[in-house]
Amino acid sequence: MTTGSLLAADLVIAVLAAAGWLGGGAASAARRRPLTLGLAAFALLATLARAITIIALARAGWWFAAEKVLIAAPLSLAAVGVAVPRLLRASGDIRSVAVPLLFAGYATSSALLVTILHGYPASAGVGLLAVAGVVAATAVSWRALGARPSRTVSRATLVVAVAALVTGTGLTVAPDGAPAVPHDHGYRDARTVGVGEPTRRFTLTAGTATVSVSGRDVAAWAFNAQVPGPELTATVGDVVEVTLRNRDIERGVTLHWHGYDVPNSQDGVPGVTQAAVLPGQEFVYRFRADQAGTYWYHTHSVSDVGVRMGLYGVLVVRPGPMTGLDVTVPVHTLGGRPLPAPRTERVEAGTPVRLRLINTDSTTHRYALAGTAFRVAAIDGFDLRGPTPLVDTAVLIPAGGRYDLVFDAPATPVALLVDERAVYSTGSVSTATGAWPVLDPLTYGVASPVPWSRFDRKFTLVLDRGLDLHELLPRYAHTVNGAADPDIPPQVVRLGDVVRFTIVNRSQTVHPWHLHGHHVLVLSRDGKPAAGSPLWLDSFDVRPGEVWEVAFRADNPGMWANHCHNLAHADAGMTLHLMYS
Ligand code: C2O
Numbered sequence: 001m002t003t004g005s006l007l008a009a010d011l012v013i014a015v016l017a018a019a020g021w022l023g024g025g026a027a028s029a030a031r032r033r034p035l036t037l038g039l040a041a042f043a044l045l046a047t048l049a050r051a052i053t054i055i056a057l058a059r060a061g062w063w064f065a066a067e068k069v070l071i072a073a074p075l076s077l078a079a080v081g082v083a084v085p086r087l088l089r090a091s092g093d094i095r096s097v098a099v100p101l102l103f104a105g106y107a108t109s110s111a112l113l114v115t116i117l118h119g120y121p122a123s124a125g126v127g128l129l130a131v132a133g134v135v136a137a138t139a140v141s142w143r144a145l146g147a148r149p150s151r152t153v154s155r156a157t158l159v160v161a162v163a164a165l166v167t168g169t170g171l172t173v174a175p176d177g178a179p180a181v182p183h184d185h186g187y188r189d190a191r192t193v194g195v196g197e198p199t200r201r202f203t204l205t206a207g208t209a210t211v212s213v214s215g216r217d218v219a220a221w222a223f224n225a226q227v228p229g230p231e232l233t234a235t236v237g238d239v240v241e242v243t244l245r246n247r248d249i250e251r252g253v254t255l256h257w258h259g260y261d262v263p264n265s266q267d268g269v270p271g272v273t274q275a276a277v278l279p280g281q282e283f284v285y286r287f288r289a290d291q292a293g294t295y296w297y298h299t300h301s302v303s304d305v306g307v308r309m310g311l312y313g314v315l316v317v318r319p320g321p322m323t324g325l326d327v328t329v330p331v332h333t334l335g336g337r338p339l340p341a342p343r344t345e346r347v348e349a350g351t352p353v354r355l356r357l358i359n360t361d362s363t364t365h366r367y368a369l370a371g372t373a374f375r376v377a378a379i380d381g382f383d384l385r386g387p388t389p390l391v392d393t394a395v396l397i398p399a400g401g402r403y404d405l406v407f408d409a410p411a412t413p414v415a416l417l418v419d420e421r422a423v424y425s426t427g428s429v430s431t432a433t434g435a436w437p438v439l440d441p442l443t444y445g446v447a448s449p450v451p452w453s454r455f456d457r458k459f460t461l462v463l464d465r466g467l468d469l470h471e472l473l474p475r476y477a478h479t480v481n482g483a484a485d486p487d488i489p490p491q492v493v494r495l496g497d498v499v500r501f502t503i504v505n506r507s508q509t510v511h512p513w514h515l516h517g518h519h520v521l522v523l524s525r526d527g528k529p530a531a532g533s534p535l536w537l538d539s540f541d542v543r544p545g546e547v548w549e550v551a552f553r554a555d556n557p558g559m560w561a562n563h564c565h566n567l568a569h570a571d572a573g574m575t576l577h578l579m580y581s
């Protein structure tokens with residue numbers, strides 16, 4: 001069983017246990033003896049089963065089990081300890097076990113809520129809050145069922161509840177006051193950044209537009225009235241200058257060069273590296289094109305909405321003059337419909353072809369190239385070492401990620417399918433690709449040793465969901481280490497540090513991780529060292545239950561966003577910052 005399915009099973013079992021005890025309590029209050037005994041037996045089994053999932057999760061990694069071991073397990077133990085002896089002694093009126101069974105129900109529910117609402121890391125405040133809830137609910141049931149809690153019990157309840165409120169909520173509101181990300185600290189646009197005279201100039205004007213997608217008009221936000229925006233191309237050594245204008249996007253726009261490790265002042269993150277460009281304003285970006293490869297650009301102002309509405313485009317930097325056929329395939333979902341429109345062209349046999357696959361959506365896409373053997377030449381703009389030919393193999397590209405596939409055109413047609421839909425072909429191909437195996441980039445190509453043996457800084461990011469009080473409005477945020485943006489403490493590094501991130505996903509959804517300004521080298525996944533070509537990524541899917549170790553050299557000073565590229569998640573809390581001291 002994978003850790004991801006263990007996490008899901010644990011949740012289901014926890015729900016069953018809580019429901020069983022609560023149902024048993026209700027049945028006994030209604031004097032339904034057989035039903036009470038049946039539900040209690042079921043609940044007991046579920047509670048014991050949860051002990052097994054908790055142990056298994058603790059073995060997979062402490063991050064997956066901390067609050068379960070420290071808070072949920074003691075609560076479940078108390079549930080069993082209180083309910084079972086009373087059940088065994090319940091010979092007369094079955095109603096006499098109602099309060100103990102309800103107590104067990106509250107204890108197991110509270111154990112469940114701690115996992116759903118808080119998660120990692122476990123804290124004393126949260127534990128106390130959980131206990132207070134159980135005590136209070138039990139006291140209320142006790143009263144409602146006619147019995148009276150003694151004065152000592154009532155007083156104790158009050159004390160626990162007050163203490164819990166003070167410590168517990170205090171923790172959710174301010175998890176140790178994160179040093180704030182600087183605002184408006186004299187942002188520089190390209191006119192003040194000396195990288196030389198531009199050799200490639202572009203102007204992108206953002207505005208609302210109506211674009212046609214598979215024959216239907218869709219309201220979009222577009223660069224130069226087209227979705228995707230114009231394809232920007234350059235050759236290594238060029239100085240690229242892009243003037244961004246905002247015609248009428250009320251919520252502001254910026255340009256972020258996804259995967260391009262530009263100087264910090266050109267990175268396009270509003271409130272961090274520049275102010276958002278408002279209607280009527282402009283901003284000039286300038287950077288030297290020193291990395292060849294496939295990249296993309298997109299707005300970073302209300303990025304969840306902005307990118308989804310169409311403010312994105314392709315950036316391709318070539319090492320020299322173009323040879324062969326070079327096709328970019330930026331995949332996107334606009335107004336619920338897939339882009340790009342399918343395209344067919346005739347290609348002469350023997351022509352070298354490079355397909356640049358770009359996923360600009362917020363979720364993973366599956367790509368399959370039928371009709372030819374191919375190699376994955378590059379991922380996220382970095383060439384792979386010793387890629388071998390692949391046949392009938394699909395690739396999964398994370399949100400924000402890019403794969404370059406290369407092959408020599410055969411005499412027979414080839415077709416590229418995205419999620420089973422043909423988007424590019426050289427003729428008609430009828431191959432079912434749905435059952436193809438998926439390439440694991442961690443075992444593809446030829447390995448070379450990791451360039452570092454020690455790490456100056458190590459950070460762990462535990463990804464989850466949790467209750468967050470955002471400006472005192474509760475929200476079910478996407479969290480990192482139990483906190484949500486803007487309360488996640490920044491990661492502070494020094495120029496030259498070798499930094500290691502351990503990224504743990506204990507949630508039920510995929511999180512495509514994306515660090516700005518740096519490519520990270522994949523060290524391992526789930527404890528298994530990467531065995532293929534060195535993988536220098538800027539976007540990678542951390543699936544439920546997975547643990548990734550990646551590293552990079554801190555060589556690009558500034559304040560960098562570090563976030564999930566499911567942009568709805570990023571917006572709902574899953575964003576933090578890497579900061580140079
Ligand atoms: Cu492609 Cu911070 O984003």
Ligand code: CU
Binds near residue numbers: 511565574
């Ligand atoms: Cu996410």
